[in-house]
Amino acid sequence: MATVSMRGVRKSYGGALEVIQGIDMEIADGEFIVIVGPSGCGKSTLLRMVAGLEKITGGEIAIDSRVVNNLEPKDRDIAMVFQNYALYPHMSVYENMSYGLRIRGMSKTEIDERVKRAAGILEIGQYLDRKPRQLSGGQRQRVAMGRAIVREPKAFLFDEPLSNLDAKLRVQMRVEIKKLQRQLGVTSIYVTHDQVEAMTMADRLIVMNKGVAEQIGTPIEVYAAPSTLFVAGFIGSPAMNFLETRVSSDGRLAIDGAALSPKTGLDPGRAVTVGIRPEHLATGGGLDVQVELVELLGADTLVHGRLSDGKSLVVRLPGNQVPTAGDRLPVQAYDGAWHLFDTETGKRLGTA
């Protein structure tokens, strides 16, 4: 168990293209950190740099205050779970789990003890003699976890470990991984593109975009106060509504021709993008929505519509409210639900 520090970590291939543009992060002992972002944002690269599978171009990474920049993966005392599990196809489950321990020259009895213990925790005891191809996707996933656990490493690294599973299993494994991590208390870094996984599993999460950490914080902080337009749009489902507008003369925001927001304290005339989450809109109010499409989810109803100036808007209503396409639906936003961003820089200005 250990802390992990990243200080100004950079990565570039052949000089020009910088895929990681300076990440600073202190991970506390036992913390579960999720790195989330769209594909190509550099999240996997960052994880692989921690693992030692990619060279670090700039800055440093330290595990337990020991700088590991030039250490081989095996000397970093980390374990990794891969997206495709990377189980050795010709070895049994037992051999897969014990391979790393055998290389380290651990005694047979100790290996046996560790493998059995891990197999017990993961409930894969009856599969130890099987080959990976004889296992289901979920079981393989457990073996990959088992291989990491037996090592008793300072940190677990997960590279999209659930993306090869079907939706139902994904939810189940998500809960199990989180429980397991709590139980073992091992510092973990988990990469995913799935924001639901990120929100539900993380103690803190890093939202990455184009090689930059857009925001680092607890899931609630990221949800409640997204620091950039990108984060606001990426976290939350359905995605936040964005409306570009200007601050009117009384300090409110003009939307759809009327100044509707609470007072913002911003300079009149300033270009601002307003973000309102669909779940923070309710019926009855000054915004007039022309309903175009209604999605019934049972518990909720998603209404896709347009304002009179043509901007589209999604509203999430309780499942018992079902407008029909073509209706006019008056909606309003809760106070405090207005996220304000600078249109030019995308930076957060506050809420109103």
Add this chain to the structure above:
Amino acid sequence: MEKRVTFDEKTLPYLLVLPQIVITLVFFFWPSAQMIWQSMLLEDAFGGNTRFVWFENFAHLFQDPAYYRSAAITAVFSGAVAVLGLALSLLLAVMADRVIKGATAYKAFLVWPYAVAPAVVGVLWGFLFNPSVGIVAWALRNLFGYEFNYVLNGGQALVLVVFAAVWSQISYNFLFFLAGLQSIPRSLIEAAAIDGAGPGRRFWTIIFPLLSPTGFFLLVVNVIYAFFGTFGVVDALTKGGPAKATEILVFKVYNDGFRGQDLGGSAAQSAILMAIVILLTVVQFRFIERKVHY
């Protein structure tokens, strides 16, 4: 295609490729370079002096009617081997593919000739057509009144060498055609059947065009085989005779180099053959590359 991960080692990779590279250099590059060099040397009849003569050996070859004769024989021979071999194996493959039950069993009965050495194939066919005891020669003489004596008749010798060479290569062609046929999606055949095409029409309009890449590939392989792989067949069957009627180019290289001791001429012939193989290989690769890009 490249690997994302690689190992950082300085000397290990060199140690790993070294054996292959050393053997390649010693037994491929060095002899090939020597061959080019030798093809420009002329040794006098008594083996005394050797002179550097530029392209005189080549010029000599191109004025030599015997060389043209050998080239013509090679052309006829490889053309016949390729056409006959492909046609027969395609027929067998299409028929075997039609019968779902038993296709695997038939395959087992058709693949093993590949394992018989070309030289042994020559011996087998020589025995069948042996003028005094060959059962086929006997049958031709006594049932059809046709005298078949490959030991004396050059044309018949060439026919026999073609038969033996085709026999030896037929399993290879068969396997590739069968694999090609089995990789044609059944839904295509079924769609054509629903469109009203009968078996014959389906073959010519659907199966045959889809099989043409395999066919072209096999054509090149068979020509290369006929050029170089048939040395054993010829040597065991006719030794290039009678009266050089079956002396294909590769056999002439061997004959002139080892029997005739004409090293310069033999090397010049080798150089020409090498150019032919390189040409054929390039054609094959260009073709395969194109197929990949489709």
Add this chain to the structure above:
Amino acid sequence: MVENRPWLTAFSHLVVILGVLIIAFPVWMTFVASTHDASTMLRSPVPLLPGPYLIQNYKEILFQGYARTSGIPLTIALMNSMIMALGICIGKILISITAAFAIVYFRFPFRMAAFWAIFVTLMLPVEVRIVPTYGVVAGLGMINSYSGLIIPLIASATATFLFRQFFLSVPDELAEASRVDGAGPMRFFVDILLPMSRTTIAALFVIQFIYGWNQYLWPLLVTNHESFYTAVMVVARQATAVDATPSWNLIMAAAMLAMLPPVLVVVFMQRQFVRGLVETEK
């Protein structure tokens, strides 16, 4: 097939069975010849069914040989063939698998040069460059030796390419997982890559065994002493020896024995054989 046409199916069976019979006929006649005595095989027409001399003929050729040409027992030639075939097989697999490993899993100066050097050997079959290669082997004093029979034939671009192809298809994550597990390159090679290559190795083994066993021109050149002759060579020499009264029974027994090992390998390892044949041409 798509529609039900019994006569067409029957016709297909007929054609294939006819093909099988015609293809098997030369070998059947060879077998028949090897089971009669010498005088029967000199009277035309020769019999179409086996006779009673099978054991006697095979015993004679195996342990005494064919007196008219060499008179050394065929067992020696068969052993030479086996040594040559296995030597070529194992040698080829060893040097190509390590070369492919280096080319795929390492980045080093001259890597592409090595790749191309191996690649162009595809274009130079041994038949094309026999005379100068013979010169090199003679110069190295390798005439009449197993190393002379084997080593010049073990450099193989096809085997290297087959392994390269296979290695490229192995997921990158396996190498990464083994690195995280603490394995170095050689450990990864031995523990992970080699066991995973089993089927590829088996396929290559079958193809290269046949290739090695059936070599004819090369042993013809580098051996001039009977104790190094291979089985295929011996059979061809016996059959082409000018002789008024050849013992066809013994010649054909030798031919049967010379084709038996590779044919058995193909029959019993048919799956690997087909795989090897098809994949080496990709």
